[in-house]
Amino acid sequence: MTGFFIANENFLSARNIRIVMGITPEYIIVAIGIAILMISGEFDLSVGSVFALVPMTMVQLVHQGMPPWVAIALGLSIGIAVGFVNGFITLRFGIPSFIATLGMLYIARSLTTVATGGFPPPFPHELPNELFVFQFEVFRASLFWMLGVAFIAGIMLHRSNLGNWIYSTGGDTAAASSMGIKTNNVKMFCFILCGFLAGFAGMIQTFRIEAPLPSQGYLLELESIAAAVIGGVSLFGGVGTIFGAAIGAILIRFLESGIIMARIDAEWFRAGLGSLIIISVVFNTWVVRRGENMVHKNQAEENENNSQNNETVTESKDE
């Protein structure tokens, strides 16, 4: 980051921060949904497509003459429905969510393109986009929506008993269900939440650029998983935080902006992102290992002390 600042002092200028802050909330919301689902031990590769399908549905419904709020509600329920189908297929047929949602990635993207009828529709201005993306000094209204989502998700995951069930389901499904947790219901909830948040974030993006694009959210699924992983969410479930996922998403956006501002060829963004993923996971693993080693060392020392104490006890008995 310092490097980017040196390369172009405008990197931390109000204008650039304003641009980054304007787009980041959308990505954070998707990353939060993905992170929660990954903590429960599943994946969703369809978020990028849902990110396009939900706003496209909403816009087309408004063009059909539907009141804007009804169109928003129906659009969001498409996100919920996709999440439900993802969960249903994964859990009912016992196939990896990676496959189920990979299929959904293509299906939802295809539906989005079909829904455009060939060319992207214009943005209907009766939609209340001010409410979601109104531009303040340096940030947009979407920042508040994101903070709201993050706050509720954080309380749910870290403070509520539902969060405890999500962590236990992802940590060890068999153990959780032997403790009476309905692990399938927990996972289903996470799938639905992930679909809903991806659709909601897509809607915010459409409000911001005032055009529903069928290509919106292309490759977003991998970027969101990357954000979660950079933020310390485990690919194997059971580990991660909302805060970490949000930081991961922010880092990716600043990396992108930094590369552009440093006048490096923008194609280098993906190389940078790739390096960021690898470095952060290697670093996380290293920190965890070090922590474990320290514990083992302490335990070994304690055992030694104990046995020494025992020896002293026996000695004193002998006397």
Place this chain on the structure above:
Amino acid sequence: MSNENIIECKDLNKYYSGVHALKNLSLKIKKDSVVGLIGDNGAGKSTLIKILSGAHSPDSGHIYFEGNEVKFKSTKEAMNLGIETIYQYSALIPQMSIARNIFIGREQTTFSLGSIGLMKTKSMDKAAMDALNDVELHLRSPDTPVNQLSGGERQGVVIARAMYFKSKVLILDEPTNHLSVKETNKVLRFVEGLKKQGVTSIFITHNLSHVYPIADHLCVMARGEKIADLAKEDTNIDELTDLLVNG
């Protein structure tokens, strides 16, 4: 140990896709006793405990708990009656803290909507430490992730959890597998302590020498059947070994 039966099974049968895993099994378990359930792999021990813990239901037969017939539809139902099962590998979530593990599925909550609410973390932390102290397990912090504990300590946490929720029967599936001698002795001490606090335990193992010193009653299984059911004073380790090996 009292003379009352806490659990009684009559003629339990269970088939798994054609395999007769449990054949007309009848068993009486006395209150406040330690029952050693021994048998080689595939003897039907796991099938029996899955039925007793509510994970599976028998194809025929009856189970009585404290004199009343019970038909469990889930492990939760068995747990609510006070039958807690500790599975060999899957009793704790390794990445989660001790306190969170103790309260999985039974969190103390406030401001709840339906079954979802905010966890009372402070009170849960304190209760977790008290529960650990009750089984003479002294660990530093309730926030320690379980994967930083030794095998014996983990079994201690599980037993503390069962005690905290006032279990009447504790089913332990191979609790001493893969443990060092020192850790095994720790676990055996935990189980002996249970008896004093009025908890019946069913100790499943294929290692006779682990359960023999602490058991009141020994039940040997082979090929889905019960081949011996003896009070400890009526038998000895040689006879049991012979039964176990030759079936």
